[in-house]
Amino acid sequence: MNYELTSHNSFAALLDAAVDSIIVSDSTGIMLVVNPAATKLFGYQKKEIMGKNIKMLMPEKDNLHHDGYMKNYLETGQRKIIGLGRETTGVKKDHSVFPMYLSVGHIKNSDGDNFVGIIHDLTTRQQQQRQLEQHEIEIRKLQEKLAHVARISTLGEMVTGIAHEINQPLTAISTYAQGSIRMLNSKAADTTELLAAQQKITGQAERAAQVIGKIRNFAKKTNIKHQPQNCNALISEVASLAEVHAKELGVTLQLQLSEHPDLLVMVDGIQVQQVALNLINNAIESMTNAQDQKQVIIRTTKLDENTAEISVHDNGEGLAEALEEQMFDAFFTTKSAGLGMGLAICQSIIASHQGIIRFRRNPDKGCTFSFTLPTAVGITL
Amino acid sequence: MTEPSVFIVDDDKSVREALLFLMKSVQLNASAYASAKEFLTLFDPDCPGCLVSDIRMPGMSGLELLQELQQRNSQLPIIFITGHGDVPMAVGAIKNGAEDFLTKPFRDQELLDCINTAIDKDKQLRSKKDAKDAIIRRLSSLTNREKQVLDKVVAGKANKVIAADLSLSHRTVEVHRSHVMEKMQARSLAELVKLIQLVKQEQN
Numbered sequence: 001m002n003y004e005l006t007s008h009n010s011f012a013a014l015l016d017a018a019v020d021s022i023i024v025s026d027s028t029g030i031m032l033v034v035n036p037a038a039t040k041l042f043g044y045q046k047k048e049i050m051g052k053n054i055k056m057l058m059p060e061k062d063n064l065h066h067d068g069y070m071k072n073y074l075e076t077g078q079r080k081i082i083g084l085g086r087e088t089t090g091v092k093k094d095h096s097v098f099p100m101y102l103s104v105g106h107i108k109n110s111d112g113d114n115f116v117g118i119i120h121d122l123t124t125r126q127q128q129q130r131q132l133e134q135h136e137i138e139i140r141k142l143q144e145k146l147a148h149v150a151r152i153s154t155l156g157e158m159v160t161g162i163a164h165e166i167n168q169p170l171t172a173i174s175t176y177a178q179g180s181i182r183m184l185n186s187k188a189a190d191t192t193e194l195l196a197a198q199q200k201i202t203g204q205a206e207r208a209a210q211v212i213g214k215i216r217n218f219a220k221k222t223n224i225k226h227q228p229q230n231c232n233a234l235i236s237e238v239a240s241l242a243e244v245h246a247k248e249l250g251v252t253l254q255l256q257l258s259e260h261p262d263l264l265v266m267v268d269g270i271q272v273q274q275v276a277l278n279l280i281n282n283a284i285e286s287m288t289n290a291q292d293q294k295q296v297i298i299r300t301t302k303l304d305e306n307t308a309e310i311s312v313h314d315n316g317e318g319l320a321e322a323l324e325e326q327m328f329d330a331f332f333t334t335k336s337a338g339l340g341m342g343l344a345i346c347q348s349i350i351a352s353h354q355g356i357i358r359f360r361r362n363p364d365k366g367c368t369f370s371f372t373l374p375t376a377v378g379i380t381l
Numbered sequence: 382m383t384e385p386s387v388f389i390v391d392d393d394k395s396v397r398e399a400l401l402f403l404m405k406s407v408q409l410n411a412s413a414y415a416s417a418k419e420f421l422t423l424f425d426p427d428c429p430g431c432l433v434s435d436i437r438m439p440g441m442s443g444l445e446l447l448q449e450l451q452q453r454n455s456q457l458p459i460i461f462i463t464g465h466g467d468v469p470m471a472v473g474a475i476k477n478g479a480e481d482f483l484t485k486p487f488r489d490q491e492l493l494d495c496i497n498t499a500i501d502k503d504k505q506l507r508s509k510k511d512a513k514d515a516i517i518r519r520l521s522s523l524t525n526r527e528k529q530v531l532d533k534v535v536a537g538k539a540n541k542v543i544a545a546d547l548s549l550s551h552r553t554v555e556v557h558r559s560h561v562m563e564k565m566q567a568r569s570l571a572e573l574v575k576l577i578q579l580v581k582q583e584q585n
């Protein structure tokens with residue numbers, strides 16, 4: 001060992017005690033000093049690597065460039081890694097590659113240029129990061145699943161209304177068809193009228209298909225994807241689905257859409273519709289026992305450049321003040337057949353959209369739920 | 382007399398129009414209304430026929446329509462057509478005097494059978510009512526004295542007893558009695574009793 005600093009006892013002690021690996025090499029990459037942490041990390045005996053080229057500790061892609069880096073640095077002073085630090089990878093004796101943080105210092109002395117590399121092993125940190133990422137993916141998947149189950153359960157609660165909504169066109173179709181047969185069998189068959197009946201049948205079949213399409217769309221499994229969506233279109237579409245439930249309970253829905261026809265929000269469309277449907281259904285259900293006009297007002301508003309708001313206003317029974325705080329809790333319900341998951345899911349969906357969901361009592365009767373969504377500023381569909 | 386007509390009440394335009402078409406295919410008179418209210422404003426109690434109504438409608442329901450018609454002393458038979466979910470409601474409606482109910486979608490023959498039965502029933506009810514009205518009209522043409530005599534005659538009392546009861550002469554009772562028979566258009570005592578019973582039955 002001819003390196004002059006090694007004679008320094010305290011320096012040797014420091015090398016031995018260091019937790020991070022320390023390697024000193026000359027300008028051609030020949031290793032002059034390797035501390036115990038380094039031999040342990042790379043899995044070599046000290047004698048196996050002393051005097052060898054440092055490239056043996058690098059993956060091939062780096063090791064090809066190594067000589068070039070060194071030469072380039074020494075000639076131009078241009079820094080890629082020397083004097084700086086960066087995350088890179090190392091290769092162990094068993095050829096396994098591991099993540100590390102490498103900082104390299106330049107030591108100028110009488111013999112010429114030497115380099116000291118300090119290596120911090122990142123294996124554990126990377127594993128933790130991977131685990132964290134894995135957990136996040138799992139949580140997202142669970143949220144997707146939960147939201148999906150909740151959508152199905154919402155549709156389940158609407159099943160009577162949905163059945164009715166499909167039964168109506170079916171009734172019209174079968175009545176027209178049976179009437180047509182009677183007309184054709186009688187002497188008084190009138191082609192114009194029969195033709196009109198066939199057209200009605202086609203229209204009613206289309207109507208039934210649309211109901212089914214809307215439900216199928218709402219019930220399908222999706223991967224959450226935030227993208228620019230037309231706010232008014234999203235809300236009108238889901239309102240037409242809610243209409244089914246409203247009709248069943250004798251409630252009318254009134255849509256007050258923003259005067260910005262292309263108000264775009266950056267959202268997962270189905271999830272936002274799920275939130276709106278939950279709030280509308282709750283509003284409808286709050287009026288089961290109401291006597292006077294049962295009306296739900298659904299409004300879309302552009303609050304500012306970055307924020308859109310959707311609100312659902314009812315004139316129902318409201319909720320006892322003492323219970324208001326629990327409303328958003330999972331499984332809190334005051335309905336005999338309620339699940340109590342609606343508002344809890346709404347809150348988690350809106351939070352994942354960086355929005356806020358609010359509740360307020362109306363001055364006269366019932367309450368208003370509203371939530372904000374980020375607009376897709378600067379993006380045009 | 383006006384032809385019987387089928388009155389259709391359903392908030393769903395397509396169902397309404399389809400029913401009109403079916404009625405046309407069997408040459409039945411029909412008219413359709415989008416709500417119970419609309420039907421009631423145009424309702425003419427003298428128009429014979431029957432009502433085919435949805436139960437669940439915004440505003441006034443089919444059941445409320447039934448009650449309103451009963452309140453107005455209408456006997457127009459009502460057939461309810463309903464979605465499956467409303468069956469218990471429809472059973473309740475029958476108990477409250479509805480004629481029949483069918484679940485949507487229905488077989489045309491079933492509906493037409495119900496309609497024909499209902500129209501026949503309406504016809505019977507109307508002729509019964511006409512007859513009754515005629516008897517009431519005849520009754521109202523009697524003088525007070527004649528009414529008193531009538532009551533006793535129908536109660537089966539002999540002229541002699543009636544004369545004593547009313548402190549009239551036997552002869553006077555005989556005259557009143559013959560006027561009663563004439564005005565009531567009854568040829569025998571038995572017929573007179575039947576007529577009076579017809580009116581009394583309804584009044585109870």
Ligand SMILES: Nc1ncnc2c1ncn2[C@@H]1O[C@H](COP(=O)(O)OP(=O)(O)O)[C@@H](O)[C@H]1O
Pocket residue numbers: 278282283286314316317318319327332333334335337338339340341342343344367
């Ligand atoms: N518009 C509303 N008016 C009055 N009470 C409401 C309204 N929306 C929600 N609530 C109350 O909050 C509770 C929880 O709602 P939610 O989470 O949707 O579950 P669920 O509808 O299954 O009961 C309801 O049971 C009801 O008591």
Ligand SMILES: [Mg+2]
Pocket residue numbers: 278281282342343
């Ligand atoms: Mg709910």
